[in-house]
Amino acid sequence: MLVLGGSGFIGSHLVQVLKEHNAVSVFERRRIGAKEQAGVQYIYGDFEQEDLLRKSLVGIDTVIHLISTTVPKTADADPVFDLNSNLMNTIRLLKILPETRVRKLIYFSSGGTVYGEPKTALVKEDHSREPIGSYGIVKCAIEDYIRFYASKNYFEYLIIRPSNPYGPGQxxxxxxxxxxxxxxxxxxxxxxxxxxxxxxxxxYIYIADLIEAVQKLIDAACTGAYNVGSxxxxxxxxxxxxxxxxxxxxxxxxxxxxxxxxxxxxxxxxxxxxxxxxxxxxxxxxxxxxxxxxxxxxxxxxxxx
Missing domain, CATH: 3.90.25.10 (UDP-galactose 4-epimerase, domain 1)
Structure with a gap:
């Protein structure tokens, strides 16, 4: 498995669990104070470095994509940066995947921003997606491009839409x-x-519950989009x-x-x-x-x- 963004809050917790039963590599930019986990290979670079990303995918069957360079506030402040650093870089990744042995892509989207104003008390996965900010718009676009490439039978996909995770490490x-x-x-x-x-x-969902949910989805070989919240x-x-x-x-x-x-x-x-x-x-x-x-x-x- 290759975890893109595996040193962040969610990624570090996920890697800690996945490495118990899988060979795990992490592709990550260097973070001040971030610690490497034993038994995990770390590859440091920027998401836009296509050659390095291609090398990182050699021998990988599953990619977990957690990289995000923005949060809702910064995305709205600079939509061009949000578009280039998140959507365009993800499209470059999707173009590379058919050249590799990757058979599944797991993408962490956003449960709180892709749907927009809720029309029901509890928002289900088939709720309309009408985001009201750049962050959610880009997340929706990434989801759609993943579906587009997956429709060509290049790989299976799992889209995770978490609510608001919190806990140790944040x-x-x-x-x-x-x-x-x-x-x-x-x-x-x-x-x-x-x-x-x-x-x-x-x-709000506690981080350990979120990670357990992801593990359950992986173990059950689930595909498509899933909300994960409390x-x-x-x-x-x-x-x-x-x-x-x-x-x-x-x-x-x-x-x-x-x-x-x-x-x-x-x-x-x-x-x-x-x-x-x-x-x-x-x-x-x-x-x-x-x-x-x-x-x-x-x-x-x-x-x-």
Whole structure:
């Protein structure tokens, strides 16, 4: 297996599980502070380096594509960069695959951005895709190009649409991931911006549950698109209260006006993956927050020692 982007938050957790029963290679740009895992081959380079990518694919039967150079905010700020670095580079990969022994491509898309404004309380995989930002538009385009190349019988594909993963290994940089941002604010006495008063509802999944879901999908040889989430929605105010209880400390907040394009409520349906694999999330939000808090405190202690 070749994992593109295998040193990131999701990728590192996935590689840790996959390497137990598979020969795993990672294609990744060098990350400051990233650690290599024992028994895994690491190939360092940029996604746009076609020759290096082609060499990395020699002898590989499955590719897992996690590379993304943007988050929703940065994608909207520079759609040209989003298009070139994500869509165009993925198309180059798809053009190479027929020359290789790759028989399956697993792509991590986005459960939270490809569908757009939800028309149902729980969003299923056959919901219309009407993204409202560059990030989701590019994710949809990548999905469509994967289907296009797969239709020529070059390979099978599996598209994973995760909700909002969180857990150990996730660091806040102020751009994405409300849970680490809340923890960072309360630990460092920062003011947390409460967009729209904190009423926005989202679906949060603990990282170990997400990785187990991916493993189940691989083991069951599933193809097509699958949502992976908790199946439950929580608003930001609930997150703040839960983190405050974990920390035993109040969070400083400032209510700011929300973006007029912001979606108020979005929760994924996980019926399809449950039916096809028997998977269901095992970690309640409170338990996941506790585990993440413990990891953060351990990391803080190690950095101070």
């Amino acid at each position: 660091i806040s940089y102020g751009l994405q991931g409300v849970i680490p941002i809340i923890f960072d604010a309360i630990i460092n006495d920062k003011v947390f911006q409460l967009w729209g008063g904190g009423s926005q509802v989202r679906d 199946g439950q929605g929580h608003d930001v105010n609930q997150l703040v209260k839960a983190v405050e209880q974990q920390m035993g400390k109040a969070l400083q907040t400032k209510v700011v006006e929300t973006d007029h394009n912001a979606i108020e409520r979005f929760v994924l349906s996980i019926d399809k993956i449950g039916k096809d694999t028997g998977w269901s999330p095992q970690t309640a939000l409170e338990d996941g927050l506790r585990k993440y808090h413990q990891w953060l405190m351990q990391r803080l202690e190690e950095s101070e020692s």
